[in-house]
Amino acid sequence: MKKIVSVQDISCYGQCSLTVALPILSAYGIETAILPSAILSTHTAGFTGFTVHDLTDEMPKIIDHWKREGIKFDAIYTGYIGDGRQFDYVLDMKKSLLKDGGELIVDPAMADNGKLYPGLNEDIVRGMRKISEKASLVLPNLTEAAFLLGEEYKESYTKEDIDRMLRALTEMGPKTAVITGVSFEEGLLGAAAYNRETGESTYSFAERQPQNYHGTGDVFSSVAIAEYLEGKPMSEVLDSACKFVVRAIQETIGDSSHNYGVKFEQVLKK
Ligand code: PXL
Numbered sequence: 001m002k003k004i005v006s007v008q009d010i011s012c013y014g015q016c017s018l019t020v021a022l023p024i025l026s027a028y029g030i031e032t033a034i035l036p037s038a039i040l041s042t043h044t045a046g047f048t049g050f051t052v053h054d055l056t057d058e059m060p061k062i063i064d065h066w067k068r069e070g071i072k073f074d075a076i077y078t079g080y081i082g083d084g085r086q087f088d089y090v091l092d093m094k095k096s097l098l099k100d101g102g103e104l105i106v107d108p109a110m111a112d113n114g115k116l117y118p119g120l121n122e123d124i125v126r127g128m129r130k131i132s133e134k135a136s137l138v139l140p141n142l143t144e145a146a147f148l149l150g151e152e153y154k155e156s157y158t159k160e161d162i163d164r165m166l167r168a169l170t171e172m173g174p175k176t177a178v179i180t181g182v183s184f185e186e187g188l189l190g191a192a193a194y195n196r197e198t199g200e201s202t203y204s205f206a207e208r209q210p211q212n213y214h215g216t217g218d219v220f221s222s223v224a225i226a227e228y229l230e231g232k233p234m235s236e237v238l239d240s241a242c243k244f245v246v247r248a249i250q251e252t253i254g255d256s257s258h259n260y261g262v263k264f265e266q267v268l269k270k
Pocket of ligand 1: 042
């Protein structure tokens with residue numbers, strides 16, 4: 001049984017970050033510890049007046065306790081991190097809390113549609129870059145991939161662009177890079193992966209859904225990371241994650257009162 005720790009915020013309401021990662025990873029039979037980076041009343045996209053309680057000061061205390069207990073993980077999965085001081089703690093965790101061969105997996109959840117999430121700044125981009133360099137797997141969306149690479153975000157990307165960006169991301173350090181939100185045909189949306197060691201790249205597409213939802217990146221990453229840790233080939237990993245996200249959107253789309261996240265629980269249940 002794999003044991004992982006996920007470092008991201010608790011958005012108390014809104015179906016993203018830890019409230020998505022924990023149930024999905026658990027449903028895959030993965031023991032999932034959490035290191036909450038902050039507690040927010042809701043996520044920051046689409047709600048106004050949300051509260052934030054930063055937990056940076058707790059992180060070294062929790063990490064030190066785990067070190068004293070000799071607790072070790074197969075993987076560290078990081079997501080949204082809202083304070084630049086936390087990246088060094090993630091690097092410390094990589095050194096001291098991973099089993100031999102354990103992996104740092106980074107979803108640099110910080111931006112979408114060409115823009116950083118509200119409240120985030122260049123510090124966060126630099127920090128995400130720093131931990132991505134030490135990761136074995138990174139899963140940015142297209143905007144995050146551009147920001148990690150220090151490039152301008154473009155409205156449209158060719159397959160040559162994506163192949164180049166995937167290679168460039170792995171040249172930063174990770175063995176494998178995934179980019180989500182990739183589309184070369186109007187009706188299809190999906191993800192691409194490249195493994196620097198095998199030189200293999202994989203694409204997976206699903207039918208583009210008529211509405212975008214917040215939190216789908218977290219759903220995608222949680223499914224993809226679970227199946228990656230099971231040792232599945234990247235083509236299957238991407239197919240499963242794309243299909244899961246599409247089903248979660250389809251569960252949600254008829255309910256116009258539910259616009260802040262996707263009903264991924266309905267997919268888990270089925
Ligand atoms: O889903 C990414 C995410 C996680 N956590 C918080 C967010 C967002 C995206 O906006 O605001 C607090």
